[in-house]
Amino acid sequence: MDLLNPRALRWKIAALAAAACCAVAAVVGFLVHDATRERGQRVGTERTLTRLVAAEREYDRTGRASADIDVRSRDELPEPLARELAGFAEKEAGPPDTGGYATWYDADPPNWFWMWGAVAVADDRFLVVRHDMSTEVRSLQLLDRSIVKSVLAALLFVVPLAALATEPINRRLRHGARTARRIADGDLDARIGPAGRARDEVTEMAAAVDDMAAALQRKLENERRFTADVAHELRTPLMGLVTAAGLLPEDDEAAGLVRDRLWALNALVEDLLEISRLDAGAERARLDPVPLGELVADVVRRTGTDTRVGAADTEVVETDPRRVERIVVNLVSNAHRHGAAPVDVTVTGARITVRDHGPGFPPDLLERGPQRFRTGAGERGRGHGLGLTVAQGQSEVLGARLTFANAPDGGAVATLDLAPPSHPA
Amino acid sequence: MTSNAQAGSVSAARGPAPGPAPVGVLVVEDDATIRRAVQLALERYGYRVDVAADGLSGLEAFRAGAYDLLILDVMLPELDGIGLCHRIREESPVPVLMMSARGDALDVVAGLEAGADDYVIKPVDTAVMVARIRALLRRATFRPDTESPASEESGRDRAPDHVLTFGDLTVDTLGMEVRRAGATVSLTPTELRLLLEFAAAPGSVLDRRRLLRDVWDYGWEGDTRVVDLCVLRLRKKIGSGRIETVRGFGYKLVRG
Numbered sequence: 001m002d003l004l005n006p007r008a009l010r011w012k013i014a015a016l017a018a019a020a021c022c023a024v025a026a027v028v029g030f031l032v033h034d035a036t037r038e039r040g041q042r043v044g045t046e047r048t049l050t051r052l053v054a055a056e057r058e059y060d061r062t063g064r065a066s067a068d069i070d071v072r073s074r075d076e077l078p079e080p081l082a083r084e085l086a087g088f089a090e091k092e093a094g095p096p097d098t099g100g101y102a103t104w105y106d107a108d109p110p111n112w113f114w115m116w117g118a119v120a121v122a123d124d125r126f127l128v129v130r131h132d133m134s135t136e137v138r139s140l141q142l143l144d145r146s147i148v149k150s151v152l153a154a155l156l157f158v159v160p161l162a163a164l165a166t167e168p169i170n171r172r173l174r175h176g177a178r179t180a181r182r183i184a185d186g187d188l189d190a191r192i193g194p195a196g197r198a199r200d201e202v203t204e205m206a207a208a209v210d211d212m213a214a215a216l217q218r219k220l221e222n223e224r225r226f227t228a229d230v231a232h233e234l235r236t237p238l239m240g241l242v243t244a245a246g247l248l249p250e251d252d253e254a255a256g257l258v259r260d261r262l263w264a265l266n267a268l269v270e271d272l273l274e275i276s277r278l279d280a281g282a283e284r285a286r287l288d289p290v291p292l293g294e295l296v297a298d299v300v301r302r303t304g305t306d307t308r309v310g311a312a313d314t315e316v317v318e319t320d321p322r323r324v325e326r327i328v329v330n331l332v333s334n335a336h337r338h339g340a341a342p343v344d345v346t347v348t349g350a351r352i353t354v355r356d357h358g359p360g361f362p363p364d365l366l367e368r369g370p371q372r373f374r375t376g377a378g379e380r381g382r383g384h385g386l387g388l389t390v391a392q393g394q395s396e397v398l399g400a401r402l403t404f405a406n407a408p409d410g411g412a413v414a415t416l417d418l419a420p421p422s423h424p425a
Numbered sequence: 426m427t428s429n430a431q432a433g434s435v436s437a438a439r440g441p442a443p444g445p446a447p448v449g450v451l452v453v454e455d456d457a458t459i460r461r462a463v464q465l466a467l468e469r470y471g472y473r474v475d476v477a478a479d480g481l482s483g484l485e486a487f488r489a490g491a492y493d494l495l496i497l498d499v500m501l502p503e504l505d506g507i508g509l510c511h512r513i514r515e516e517s518p519v520p521v522l523m524m525s526a527r528g529d530a531l532d533v534v535a536g537l538e539a540g541a542d543d544y545v546i547k548p549v550d551t552a553v554m555v556a557r558i559r560a561l562l563r564r565a566t567f568r569p570d571t572e573s574p575a576s577e578e579s580g581r582d583r584a585p586d587h588v589l590t591f592g593d594l595t596v597d598t599l600g601m602e603v604r605r606a607g608a609t610v611s612l613t614p615t616e617l618r619l620l621l622e623f624a625a626a627p628g629s630v631l632d633r634r635r636l637l638r639d640v641w642d643y644g645w646e647g648d649t650r651v652v653d654l655c656v657l658r659l660r661k662k663i664g665s666g667r668i669e670t671v672r673g674f675g676y677k678l679v680r681g
Contacts, residue, residue, distance in 0.1 A: 236547065241548070243458075243462035247466055288649060299645060322646060
């Protein structure tokens, strides 16, 4: 998958190397092509002039030209030659380097390449030499072709080589990504670590990520220690209170009030500690195969509330029964506190539904999920809104999905799906 | 005390079967209120309760008196509950119930590793604590009731089918004695009870939930770490290969 991803770093770098390779080849190729062409033309011009000089000398001696030399009048000359010769005539003496010899390269690709040379020998009599340049042109074309071929051959090496050369960096980046993901999954001790001798941006990035992980770990551990300390400091006096309150006479109304409020306080402290543990991300599910119907029936029975349990084709689910118990107990007691009887708990497959027949969940909760210390009804003292927050947090630890809805014919419906499709077991 | 009459009636109503010697419990707890309240509460249930305020005096009290059960707080001055539990385990297999104010993994795991049989998280309702105590004591006095009356009279030449052998390990289900390569292995009642569960079904996988229910009398609310750590301790005593982990399910005893 990674190999075929066209946007992977390795292919980007390979493409870059290929582009650089092509650019260098184009520049060098152009320079070589140009120099060769120029040299060919110079050679052609020289040969033409040599023949012209020889012809002129012979003409001076014998008054006639050899067979391969044309003698033409001005009108018979090709246009550019005539113009150049006319230029010499105007300047009288003519430039010393050309000595009155005119040349013209007549190229008409693909097959017409001639170097013309002309010199005036008498009034309106010109010696005209033609030299075939196609050999030079052909060899230039061959040169171009071989340049392209060698560039292609070089690319054949360079691209795989560049792709391979990125492998060490790629490996370090992949290792870094894997480590970061492990940290995200809760392995706070995971570090990328030093990467051999390399001292580059990847090393720096890895060091920065490691520093970040260490800082976060410190912070998390501080928070965890704080929670643990608070737990200890609150639970110790509560334990004394709870045990002492248990010693008060059973049939005394005042003692009953104390016990009742004590349990409310106790539940509140437990909920708060649980939420802070859930927030710290310290909670881990301990999975066991659990017959869901049996578990739910047992849990609901132990709440001591008047709740109907229906279980149809239930499954054995790989889950943490203590957390499922927390969720179900919270949902059921929430239904009894804020909803109205009858409260029905239904288990179907890996799904638990808690339904009451009260006014339903407030729109705020349906929209934004459970909020701490918000019961929605505006009635203080009727629950602290932590129960559903805990249920939500616990279901996240389980990798389950908890949804809140209202039934069309009234009543709140909370659904816990222990095997949501996005979390294949 | 004004509540004496009531306390008496409660203990008569809820207490264990009246016997010549009430069950002795030692509570080691540094918080004075908890110490006294737990003592009073347990005495109402008919237990004989002694208390100690720190780890060292707890150890002295334990050595001085005979106790059927210990309740230790984890956080103690001088010698903490975990250290105390270690020291006690070196001398005695007496059932130990740990009491932790921090429900986090570290305390619980350290306590169970040190040899505690079970743990409760503070604050704990007296009824719950008494249920845990009873479950622990049941294990301490556990005898398999599979023996027929006839076996009692048959003497030592009888075929010892109550002695089970697994490799170098022999488990005498009648004498409640475990030997490894001839040497007696000292097991706590919980460890022994766990081993007997395994010995009753060698080779078959026992899941942690079932063990938690059968050995510790827990329902779904129980913590399976209790099982895992007890298996760990048991392995140290009877050989680490004897009990195999079956990932995702539980454990099984290796026959040969």
